[in-house]
Structure formats: C-alpha cells, structure tokens
Amino acid sequence: MAEPAGGSGARGVTHHPEIDWLAAENSPEFQELVKKRRSWVLPATIFFLVWYFGFIILAGYAPDFMGKEFITDGFTVGYALAFTQFIMVWVLAVAYVRRADKVFEPLGKKAAQKALDASRSGSSGRAASGSDGPGTTGKGVTR
Secondary structure, eight states: OOOOOOOOOOOGGGTTTTTTTHHHHHHHHHHHHHHHHHHHHHHHHHHHHHHHHHHHHHHHHHHHHTEEEEEEEEEEEHHHHHHHHHHHHHHHHHHHHIIIIIIIHHHHHHHHHHHHHHHHHHHHHHHHHTTTTTTTSSSSSSO
C-alpha cells in the first residue's frame, strides 16, 4: 500500500498532534455536522430495516400472499418485493451520496478548517508565551 507523500501514513491524533481534538469535537461546526448527518442516517436506517424485515416476515408468515402471481405468469409478489430490496438499497445509496456532497462534506470541511485555525492560533500563542499551556514549563513538562 502506498504512503501519502511527505508523511508516515499515520492518521488522526498522530497525524495532527497540534489539534485539540476535544475542542474540535465540541465545536458548533462539528456538532452541526453530527446533528445533520444523524438526522438523515437514522431515519434512512429505520426505513431500510422496516422494509427489509417486513419482506422477511411476509416471506415467512404470508407464503400464500407472497406466492400470488403478479403482472405476468411466474412473477410473484415475493419476486417483486425482493426486487424492490435491490432498488431501495441503490436509491438510499445515491440519496446519501448526494446529501453527503451537498451538506455533509461542506460542513466537514468547515469543521476541519475551524479546528486547524484554532490549533494554529492556539499554538502561536503558546510559542510566543514560552508555555504549552497552564501548569506546564513550556517544554511539555507539567510543573
């Protein structure tokens, strides 16, 4: 597997140790991203599970209904509902990708930029004062 240029391939905290990840998580931008993403993903997941298990339950408990021919000879209600499972998954996937491109990605970039800006302004203030923060000696050692 190829490594990214100029890096060790590390991710997260080890990739950007200068970022205060707890502050980034608690930022309004990140909270908005989480709220909007959850408000889409949770209903979509519930819809998917109800549709899927509804099909399974009908197949198990209503075989006569599922076996009724539908539209043409040999094509049953069960086949039609099974086909809708595939359609539903693709529709949900396309809807999620569109929503991610239009809403989640811009919010994610905004939250990431805010975290980087905060870390830059915070680290420049620490460098100027000669301290890594309250209770430290400036060398990362706690007093």
